[in-house]
Amino acid sequence: MTGILRKTYLLFIFFIVLPACYSQQPSMQQKDSLKFNNKIVPDTIWREAYVALSHYPELKDTPIEFRFKKNIKKSFMQAQPKLGGLFKKKENRSYLILINEEFSIEDEKLDISMVPSEVLIGWIGHELGHIMDYRDRSALGLIWFGLKYITSDNYIREAERAADTYAVNHGLGEQIIATKDFILNHSRLSDIYKARIEDLYLSQEEIMVLIDEIHEETTH
Numbered sequence: 672m673t674g675i676l677r678k679t680y681l682l683f684i685f686f687i688v689l690p691a692c693y694s695q696q697p698s699m700q701q702k703d704s705l706k707f708n709n710k711i712v713p714d715t716i717w718r719e720a721y722v723a724l725s726h727y728p729e730l731k732d733t734p735i736e737f738r739f740k741k742n743i744k745k746s747f748m749q750a751q752p753k754l755g756g757l758f759k760k761k762e763n764r765s766y767l768i769l770i771n772e773e774f775s776i777e778d779e780k781l782d783i784s785m786v787p788s789e790v791l792i793g794w795i796g797h798e799l800g801h802i803m804d805y806r807d808r809s810a811l812g813l814i815w816f817g818l819k820y821i822t823s824d825n826y827i828r829e830a831e832r833a834a835d836t837y838a839v840n841h842g843l844g845e846q847i848i849a850t851k852d853f854i855l856n857h858s859r860l861s862d863i864y865k866a867r868i869e870d871l872y873l874s875q876e877e878i879m880v881l882i883d884e885i886h887e888e889t890t891h
């Protein structure tokens with residue numbers, strides 16, 4: 672896909688598709704037992720979400736809804752601030768993690784049931800990394816973030832690396848590596864998608880270095 676087409680597509684997602692899905696009522700059962708605070712998690716990914724969230728004590732009370740959605744064409748998961756709460760105080764903001772029920776890239780399909788648990792934990796951990804990143808930004812900062820994300824590959828690279836780094840710093844390094852490994856070695860995903868992941872995200876080697884750095888910090 673050419674650069675312009677891709678940007679048009681992202682603009683479409685950001686301004687048309689995402690606002691449209693905010694208007695729907697959450698249909699998934701709310702799991703607000705002792706284990707979750709302010710979280711809405713579909714039953715199928717409940718365990719993985721629980722494990723990933725347990726690595727982020729800062730997000731314990733942050734309202735986050737995980738919601739399955741059909742046809743998010745470019746990505747498997749997507750973390751967003753909820754538009755309705757965008758101008759609330761930072762601590763009262765709520766977030767949405769959209770998950771593709773069926774991940775299709777260039778006619779290849781990947782069902783969520785085909786994704787191993789550890790990979791799913793890494794994937795959710797990465798999205799929670801984005802939320803950590805969004806938490807510190809003002810409403811205008813988030814809008815600016817959205818615009819830059821749409822228009823600049825360099826900015827996507829920066830944002831995706833920040834999310835991976837948060838996940839690794841929160842003890843999810845191995846799961847993040849499992850996620851990369853799954854994507855890069857998955858025969859059903861296209862080479863174009865894999866190349867894009869390699870270009871924009873931290874490599875497995877870079878993640879290993881990060882894990883080592885944390886290990887050194889905690890043992891010295």
Ligand SMILES: [Zn+2]
Nearest residue numbers: 797801831834
């Ligand atoms: Zn990401």
